[in-house]
Amino acid sequence: MITIRLKQQDCKSIIAHAKNGLPNEACGLLAGKADGDVKTVEKVYLLSNPDSSPEHFSIDPKEQLAAVKDMRANGFVPLGNFHSHPSTPARLSEEDIRLAYDGKASYLILSLAGESPVLNAFGVVGGEVLPQVVDLLD
Amino acid sequence: MKLTVSGNEKEYADGLSVAQLIELEKVETPQYVTVSVNDEFVESGAFAETSLNAGDIVEFLYFMGGGQYGF
Numbered sequence: 472m473i474t475i476r477l478k479q480q481d482c483k484s485i486i487a488h489a490k491n492g493l494p495n496e497a498c499g500l501l502a503g504k505a506d507g508d509v510k511t512v513e514k515v516y517l518l519s520n521p522d523s524s525p526e527h528f529s530i531d532p533k534e535q536l537a538a539v540k541d542m543r544a545n546g547f548v549p550l551g552n553f554h555s556h557p558s559t560p561a562r563l564s565e566e567d568i569r570l571a572y573d574g575k576a577s578y579l580i581l582s583l584a585g586e587s588p589v590l591n592a593f594g595v596v597g598g599e600v601l602p603q604v605v606d607l608l609d
Numbered sequence: 610m611k612l613t614v615s616g617n618e619k620e621y622a623d624g625l626s627v628a629q630l631i632e633l634e635k636v637e638t639p640q641y642v643t644v645s646v647n648d649e650f651v652e653s654g655a656f657a658e659t660s661l662n663a664g665d666i667v668e669f670l671y672f673m674g675g676g677q678y679g680f
C-alpha cells in the first residue's frame with residue numbers, strides 16, 4: 472500500500488486553506504520525493520478554485536504551470552493533489568473518480584463535514600479506488 | 610530543431626505541430642491535456658494547426674478537478 476508522508480505543518484496549511492475557502496471547495500498540488508511505495512511531500516501548493524463552487528473544484532492551468540516549473544526547479548516530482556469536501560466525507564465522489572486520469576497520482580480529500588477535519592488519500596487506477604496511508608510527520 | 614518538452618530538451622523534426630508532438634510523446638488521454646508553448650496556452654481545438662518553432666518550451670498539463678457529490 473502506498474504511504475504519503477506529510478509534515479504536520481503542511482497538513483495544517485491544507486486545513487487552513489480549506490477553511491479559508493469555505494463555503495467553496497479548496498484545492499492544491501503536492502510535490503516531493505517518491506521512493507517505491509513511499510511518497511514524501513516536500514511542498515504543498517495552495518491554489519485557487521476557479522470553479523468557486525461548494526460542489527466542484529478544478530486546478531487553474533496557469534497556477535498548475537507555475538507549480539510544475541517550481542517543482543522542477545526544486546528537484547521535486549508531482550505527487551498528486553488535494554481538495555476539500557465542505558459537507559461530505561473524506562472519500563472520492565463519483566465525479567472525483569471519473570476525473571482522476573493519472574494512475575500515478577495520489578488524491579487527497581479533506582473533509583470539513585464533521586467536528587474535526589478528516590484527511591484521506593487514494594489512488595485511482597483504471598477507475599478502481601485504492602486507499603493510501605497518510606503518515607503525519609512532526 | 611530543438612524543443613524543450615516537459616523540461617527535457619530534445620531534437621525534433623522541423624515544422625512539427627502540437628498534435629504531432631502529442632502523438633510522438635505518447636501523451637495519454639490527450640483530450641484532458643492542456644498544452645502551453647512558451648507559457649501561452651494553446652486552444653484545445655488548435656493542436657493540429659499550431660506548429661512549433663526551434664527553442665519552444667512545451668508543457669503538458671493534465672486537467673484536474675472533481676466534485677463532492679455522487680457516491
Ligand SMILES: [Zn+2]
Nearest residue numbers: 567675676677
Ligand atoms: Zn471531491
